[in-house]
Amino acid sequence: MKILVTGGAGFIGSNFVRFMLSKHSDMEIVNVDLLTYAGNLENLAGLEDEPRYTLERGNIADPDRMNSLFEEHDFDAVVNFAAESHVDRSIHMGAHDFIMTNIYGVQVLLDASREHGVERFLQVSTDEVYGSLGAEGLFTEDSPIQPNNPYAATKAGADFMVRAACETHGLDAVITRCANNFGLYQFPEKLIPLMITNAIEDKELPMYGDGLYIRDWIYVPDHCSAIDLVLRKATAGSIYNIGGEHDLTNLDIVSLILKLVDKPESLIKHVKDRPGHDRRYAMDSSKIRADLGWEPDYSFKDAMDATVSWYLDNSDWWKRIRSGEYQEYYSRMYEK
Ligand code: NAD
Ligand code: TYD
Numbered sequence: 402m403k404i405l406v407t408g409g410a411g412f413i414g415s416n417f418v419r420f421m422l423s424k425h426s427d428m429e430i431v432n433v434d435l436l437t438y439a440g441n442l443e444n445l446a447g448l449e450d451e452p453r454y455t456l457e458r459g460n461i462a463d464p465d466r467m468n469s470l471f472e473e474h475d476f477d478a479v480v481n482f483a484a485e486s487h488v489d490r491s492i493h494m495g496a497h498d499f500i501m502t503n504i505y506g507v508q509v510l511l512d513a514s515r516e517h518g519v520e521r522f523l524q525v526s527t528d529e530v531y532g533s534l535g536a537e538g539l540f541t542e543d544s545p546i547q548p549n550n551p552y553a554a555t556k557a558g559a560d561f562m563v564r565a566a567c568e569t570h571g572l573d574a575v576i577t578r579c580a581n582n583f584g585l586y587q588f589p590e591k592l593i594p595l596m597i598t599n600a601i602e603d604k605e606l607p608m609y610g611d612g613l614y615i616r617d618w619i620y621v622p623d624h625c626s627a628i629d630l631v632l633r634k635a636t637a638g639s640i641y642n643i644g645g646e647h648d649l650t651n652l653d654i655v656s657l658i659l660k661l662v663d664k665p666e667s668l669i670k671h672v673k674d675r676p677g678h679d680r681r682y683a684m685d686s687s688k689i690r691a692d693l694g695w696e697p698d699y700s701f702k703d704a705m706d707a708t709v710s711w712y713l714d715n716s717d718w719w720k721r722i723r724s725g726e727y728q729e730y731y732s733r734m735y736e737k
Contacts, residue, residue, distance in 0.1 A: 403475065404477060405478070405479045406430055406432045406433075408440070409456075409482065410432065410440035410444055412444070412486075412582070412586050414482035416625055417625045418430055419448070420625040431455045431470070433461065433467075434457075439588050443721075461483045462509055476519050479521075480525065481522070481523065485502050489590070493733070503556055504558040507563065510522070511572060514572060522574040524574065526579075528580050528581075530546050531545070531548075534680070534683055538683075546561075549677045553679075560640075578641070583704070584622065589719050592655075597712045598723065600659055603668065607672045609671075614680055616648070616649065618701065619643065619644065623697040627689060630695050642685060642686055643684070644685065644686040645684075647701045662713070
């Protein structure tokens, strides 16, 4: 099987490339990535000499580039991770790149997949398309699509374009909607790596609002195994929620991180809240469990221990990121 992975130099994409190459000896992967601020070839270190892996730099929103890539390679399937993925950037730095990559780029990939006879298109989506939950209940695949921030709105737009390609043009397409991921190689603008790296450096930990916002956390290899199953086993047109089934407030997560790195709670600083901040996400994963037999391989505790240890042992990786463009972003976001 030869697959196109888009956004494979980012956090989840790079974990997925490694996961698939080690799990399936007959799998060939072409990774197309624009290498934006979030794309990092260090995430794929060690794969340079892997004959089943090829890296192509390219923009999924460039139809000529995508068409020549699809012509050159005869892809059996496409797994689309490429996205602008950070909610705060979509609020504070404008939605243009989010619309171009997350909606238009997806349409370019759908058209190219159709024209070149790709047998399966998998769109990696998010629980954020459902909006926010009240104190009770879980998101199911039938929950209404009610995105509240520009990032989530573009991901919802993409889901609708995928549905339309399937219903109207008969493209074999499936969608996964996953909870908040954490793990190795996550860019330190997202909650868990931001708080780990700030705590290691004795910097303040910026907690939005009261810190009682709830997210469902999943360890990235468990997301990868779910995508692998959906890619190979799901029926055309299906949608699957993937949850970590581990709901925690942001304050609980950050307290746990502080314990693991042995730093005081006094580092926590409550700051101005995120506008349109979704109060609670929680996923019902019973459909993927029942239909495809998916279950997570890792306990939350082991996964958090492994993640914190990795950031402690790999400070070169995140210190390089935290110089350059990141400094400008951090100062704009948290200091100005
Ligand atoms: P990320 O920001 O770490 O990586 C995104 C990657 O896409 C980067 O390598 C970037 O260079 C690349 N990219 C961006 N624009 C591109 C373009 N126009 N053409 C080609 N490549 C481009 O993101 P992530 O956290 O790994 O998320 C991957 C996917 O998973 C996204 O689609 C996201 O919406 C979805 N998702 C993420 C989470 C999460 O918790 N991180 C949860 C559910 C779903
Ligand atoms: P984030 O990692 O940005 O993921 P998402 O917004 O996609 O769920 O944020 C997770 C939670 O952490 C969210 O409730 C916002 C909160 N948060 C903070 O309190 N402080 C921060 O500096 C960041 C980045 C997030």
